[in-house]
Amino acid sequence: xxxxxxxxxxxxxxxxHQVDKIIEVGLVKxxxxxxxxxxxxxxxxxxxxxVKIKRLTxxxxxxxxxxxxINEILPDIIDFIGDFPLIxxxxxxxxxxxxxxxxxxxxxxxxxQLYDTLDLAKFVLPDAPNHRLTTLCKVCNIDLSQQHRAxxxxxxxxxxxxxxxxxxxVFELPLLRDLITLLEVNGSPWCGVIEDMAKHAAxxxxxxxxxxxxxxxxxxxxxxxxxxxxxxxERDVLPLNEDDVxxxxxxxxxxxxxxxxxxxxxxxIAMAKSVTQSLNxxxxxxxxxxxxxxxxxxxxxxxxxxxxxxxxxVVISTHTINLQEQLWNKDIPLLQSLPDFNFKAALVKGRSxxxxxxxxxxxxxxxxxxxxxxxxxxxxLVWLTTTETxxxxxxxxxxxxxxxxxNICAESDGCLGKRCGFFHRTCFVSRMKKRAENANIIIANHxxxxxxxxxxxxxxxxxxxxxxxxxxxxxxTATDHLGTIVTKVGITRWLGLVNKxxxxxxxxxxxxxHEQWVDRLNKLKELQFxxxxxxxxxxxxxxxxxxxxxxxxxxxYTLRLKPGFDLTNYKIDIENLVQRIxxxxxxxxxxxxxxxxxxxxxxxxxxxxxALLAENGFSLATDIEFTCDCSNNDNVYWLDGYxxxxxxxxxxxxxxPVEVGTLLHSLLYVYKDTIIFASATLTVDGSFNxxxxxxGLNLVDPERLVEIKVDSPFQYDDxxxxxxxxxxxxxxxIPEPQYLNLLAETIGDLxxxxxxxxxxxxxxxxxxxxxxxxxxxxxxxxxxxxxxxDIDGSRTRLVEEFKQNNKAVLFGASSFWExxxxxxxxxxxxxxxxxxxxxxxxxxxxxxxxxxxxxxxxGFYHFSLPEAIIKFxxxxxxxxxxxxxxxxxxxxxxxxxxxKYGRKFLNxxxxxxxxxxxxxxxxxxxxxxxxxx
Numbered sequence: 003x004x005x006x007x008x009x010x011x012x013x014x015x016x017x018x019h020q021v022d023k024i025i026e027v028g029l030v031k032x033x034x035x036x037x038x039x040x041x042x043x044x045x046x047x048x049x050x051x052x053v054k055i056k057r058l059t060x061x062x063x064x065x066x067x068x069x070x071x072i073n074e075i076l077p078d079i080i081d082f083i084g085d086f087p088l089i090x091x092x093x094x095x096x097x098x099x100x101x102x103x104x105x106x107x108x109x110x111x112x113x114x115q116l117y118d119t120l121d122l123a124k125f126v127l128p129d130a131p132n133h134r135l136t137t138l139c140k141v142c143n144i145d146l147s148q149q150h151r152a153x154x155x156x157x158x159x160x161x162x163x164x165x166x167x168x169x170x171x172v173f174e175l176p177l178l179r180d181l182i183t184l185l186e187v188n189g190s191p192w193c194g195v196i197e198d199m200a201k202h203a204a205x206x207x208x209x210x211x212x213x214x215x216x217x218x219x220x221x222x223x224x225x226x227x228x229x230x231x232x233x234x235x236e237r238d239v240l241p242l243n244e245d246d247v248x249x250x251x252x253x254x255x256x257x258x259x260x261x262x263x264x265x266x267x268x269x270x271i272a273m274a275k276s277v278t279q280s281l282n283x284x285x286x287x288x289x290x291x292x293x294x295x296x297x298x299x300x301x302x303x304x305x306x307x308x309x310x311x312x313x314x315x316v317v318i319s320t321h322t323i324n325l326q327e328q329l330w331n332k333d334i335p336l337l338q339s340l341p342d343f344n345f346k347a348a349l350v351k352g353r354s355x356x357x358x359x360x361x362x363x364x365x366x367x368x369x370x371x372x373x374x375x376x377x378x379x380x381x382x383l384v385w386l387t388t389t390e391t392x393x394x395x396x397x398x399x400x401x402x403x404x405x406x407x408x409n410i411c412a413e414s415d416g417c418l419g420k421r422c423g424f425f426h427r428t429c430f431v432s433r434m435k436k437r438a439e440n441a442n443i444i445i446a447n448h449x450x451x452x453x454x455x456x457x458x459x460x461x462x463x464x465x466x467x468x469x470x471x472x473x474x475x476x477x478x479t480a481t482d483h484l485g486t487i488v489t490k491v492g493i494t495r496w497l498g499l500v501n502k503x504x505x506x507x508x509x510x511x512x513x514x515x516h517e518q519w520v521d522r523l524n525k526l527k528e529l530q531f532x533x534x535x536x537x538x539x540x541x542x543x544x545x546x547x548x549x550x551x552x553x554x555x556x557x558x559y560t561l562r563l564k565p566g567f568d569l570t571n572y573k574i575d576i577e578n579l580v581q582r583i584x585x586x587x588x589x590x591x592x593x594x595x596x597x598x599x600x601x602x603x604x605x606x607x608x609x610x611x612x613a614l615l616a617e618n619g620f621s622l623a624t625d626i627e628f629t630c631d632c633s634n635n636d637n638v639y640w641l642d643g644y645x646x647x648x649x650x651x652x653x654x655x656x657x658x659p660v661e662v663g664t665l666l667h668s669l670l671y672v673y674k675d676t677i678i679f680a681s682a683t684l685t686v687d688g689s690f691n692x693x694x695x696x697x698g699l700n701l702v703d704p705e706r707l708v709e710i711k712v713d714s715p716f717q718y719d720d721x722x723x724x725x726x727x728x729x730x731x732x733x734x735x736i737p738e739p740q741y742l743n744l745l746a747e748t749i750g751d752l753x754x755x756x757x758x759x760x761x762x763x764x765x766x767x768x769x770x771x772x773x774x775x776x777x778x779x780x781x782x783x784x785x786x787x788x789x790x791x792d793i794d795g796s797r798t799r800l801v802e803e804f805k806q807n808n809k810a811v812l813f814g815a816s817s818f819w820e821x822x823x824x825x826x827x828x829x830x831x832x833x834x835x836x837x838x839x840x841x842x843x844x845x846x847x848x849x850x851x852x853x854x855x856x857x858x859x860x861g862f863y864h865f866s867l868p869e870a871i872i873k874f875x876x877x878x879x880x881x882x883x884x885x886x887x888x889x890x891x892x893x894x895x896x897x898x899x900x901x902k903y904g905r906k907f908l909n910x911x912x913x914x915x916x917x918x919x920x921x922x923x924x925x926x927x928x929x930x931x932x933x934x935x
Contacts, residue, residue, distance in 0.1 A: 003195075006031065008087070009160035010088050011159060013055075016052065027152055028155060029079065037160060042153040050063055053785055057787055079100070087116070093118045094116060120133055121192065122170075124380075124381050128381040173384075178196055189373055239312050242311060248274075251274055271300075273295065274303060276710045277289070286676065286679070286706055287710065288707070289301075289712070291682060305467070309345065315444060316442065317451070318444065319447055347442065348441035349445045351434070356431050358430075362386075365379065408495065466675040474684055485658030487655070488622075496615070500615050503615060529589055539579075540578075547641065548653065583619050595613075629656065634657075660846075663695070663697050665698070666698045667698035686910055687871070723927055726898055727893070730748070730895070743776075750781065758810045759831060760832070764815050770813050804824065804828060820873070831928065834892070847865070851866060889931065
């Protein structure tokens with residue numbers, strides 16, 4: 003790294019350089035890659051530090067009270083920086099704060115060239131776990147003595163830049179040249195640095211042949227031949243001996259000799275034996291296994307041994323990514339390390355998770371590459387030389403980059419299958435499928451299993467045994483995948499693919515009469531414009547209908563379109579959109595047929611792609627017709643809208659089956675020998691009946707259906723307190739401001755008593771936000787960090803912050819009720835604000851309760867109540883995650899004791915006692931259990 007650079011890092015009171023203040027300055031001078039000088043000082047901001055900043059930096063107001071203000075040290079800072087280029091991690095953030103502090107009237111008070119190590123790291127280390135400075139320094143073996151302190155971070159960024167450039171210098175010359183091409187388009191300042199590297203590399207290997215676009219990591223030979231026949235044969239299954247399973251999971255078993263401090267759990271053995279029996283006897287099994295039973299190993303061990311013994315496949319399906327990653331990264335490798343566990347496993351995801359090489363090269367060669375696209379594609383370029391899977395999760399793509407990934411992913415809309423030139427040796431989807439074909443154990447998810455049955459079993463290889471973990475999500479996932487959704491984004495994306503693909507035709511020779519060919523191309527452009535125009539009109543009208551016909555719930559609108567709903571006023575616009583899509587699709591099909599005689603591979607592939615897009619267009623038109631028809635009583639139809647800050651309403655049209663149980667039975671169950679449904683929350687009031695009825699298992703031969711319920715090994719009555727404040731008012735019984743005041747006061751008093759360490763679960767984000775802003779000032783005064791869902795960051799980031807801070811309160815809405823694993827002292831109290839009933843007027847809820855009433859069943863007691871109980875059990879389960887955890891669950895909804903159905907909530911919990919009373923008694927009881935920790 004030649005020349006002189008200054009690495010800059012600031013610590014501030016917030017992220018807004020116009021409002022927030024600098025509290026620390028760190029500068030490091032690099033000369034030819036070596037640290038030669040430094041500057042560091044704390045700064046008095048003249049304001050109190052927010053709690054979040056105190057926790058982040060370890061600084062407090064006393065540390066800063068006697069330090070200089072920023073204006074006193076600015077001359078020294080500017081003198082140190084001089085006109086040298088600035089390096090930093092997200093360096094523009096620091097530059098903007100410094101520029102604001104200068105208060106200059108010039109348009110660019112700090113004109114120094116900026117070199118961002120964040121941007122550099124993204125394409126040098128595209129598959130790093132994340133691109134935070136702390137993580138990158140760890141990956142590069144750089145000792146970052148302090149986190150989130152200005153001097154340490156400035157030094158870390160300087161050393162990181164040196165190391166990243168060193169790694170860049172050993173890249174293959176073709177890769178460097180391709181990077182330069184992309185970074186030139188991107189306007190990256192690093193481009194000049196890489197050009198110097200490429201020139202130096204070219205001098206060293208002047209005689210080396212230069213090829214364009216760096217090579218891919220070759221496909222491994224182990225994927226070339228499958229272990230199984232196309233269809234699993236009908237030979238007899240060899241039964242698995244229960245002793246083999248016990249010898250692995252038992253007190254002196256294989257796992258106890260492998261895992262330090264292994265915990266033998268009789269509940270795990272009981273479940274594993276039942277799984278073994280189910281596999282041996284071709285039966286369906288329902289298993290509710292409480293937290294801590296080790297249910298994943300309870301089904302995984304017998305599944306592996308059975309699949310290995312019979313040379314068959316077992317598909318294990320999860321709902322959440324966390325559980326899928328636990329199985330793939332922890333449990334599977336552990337079992338593969340054991341003697342006599344000689345099995346292969348494959349992780350299988352939906353097509354859109356993988357890159358499509360044909361679309362990638364088409365994007366890369368586009369003459370209209372945009373600045374933002376080029377920066378993202380620089381990451382892809384390097385990543386493709388190392389990845390074996392082509393899986394997007396290796397790239398840590400953020401929400402702002404999803405549309406760029408969609409341009410190059412292997413979604414079915416643009417896949418040519420065996421007609422694609424990349425199919426046989428380098429296609430990542432093909433690799434994934436070959437891994438699955440070779441595997442005894444396939445780790446999938448509910449969405450993929452449902453997509454497979456919808457696609458006539460063309461997604462997964464043939465299998466006869468299926469294990470659903472987190473099975474309580476099966477009905478909702480099946481509803482999503484067996485239904486239909488139409489969005490403006492979906493139509494626009496299809497139209498964008500059409501535009502990009504047909505644009506390539508202008509550079510190809512005419513397949514026959516030139517004038518006729520030109521006319522066809524002009525017609526395609528005109529038809530694309532007409533579809534775009536009709537799409538705009540259609541969704542504007544749907545937005546108008548939605549806003550005028552429904553009441554807004556915070557920023558969301560929903561309108562159910564019942565059978566017979568009058569769309570007369572919109573019929574012409576619906577038909578216009580459908581016909582224009584069909585006309586464009588037909589014209590594309592004609593163009594593809596005209597090109598069929600061409601021999602060039604590129605042109606043949608383009609014709610196939612156009613034909614495929616045409617087929618997708620016809621399917622899209624059918625979906626629009628179906629969702630707007632509203633005539634099938636077996637489906638529920640609705641409009642959903644999201645109101646953005648810009649005032650624009652984003653619309654989606656939905657059609658979903660009212661009953662998915664019959665579909666699951668006819669499309670899935672009848673084709674499988676054994677299916678195991680496992681979850682920590684399958685029963686309601688001790689019964690599996692709700693799950694059985696909702697998921698079509700009432701259509702299965704009762705003799706083939708077994709149930710097992712194993713309790714958690716945790717001592718809930720000793721480890722936890724369940725307290726119900728029985729005089730807390732119903733939200734509808736008092737004015738909203740009064741309710742919010744009581745809610746904020748109760749949560750605040752409890753959080754103060756516990757010292758943070760509290761998770762508050764809401765059922766409505768609107769109430770969450772109002773209480774958050776009302777409570778935040780008082781929490782700040784008490785040095786308690788308040789974290790809000792969709793206010794302070796993503797779910798993953800918030801949970802991470804909560805775990806790292808010993809005095810924090812986390813507000814979460816719907817998705818926080820389950821899947822959160824926060825063991826230890828970080829969490830001592832869970833507050834359930836309301837019983838988690840679905841809104842009764844939500845289209846799916848209303849349609850399903852109506853269907854039950856038609857069958858002489860009470861919709862509330864047969865659907866709404868059981869669904870709420872299952873979610874309530876999940877919320878309760880956030881508290882105790884290990885046998886060492888202690889704490890309290892507080893319920894602020896008095897219906898649980900006032901209503902007759904409340905007893906069902908209580909009976910469904912793994913605790914035999916509870917307390918009720920007012921807030922003061924609650925605080926004293928919570929204090930007792932906290933003091934006992």
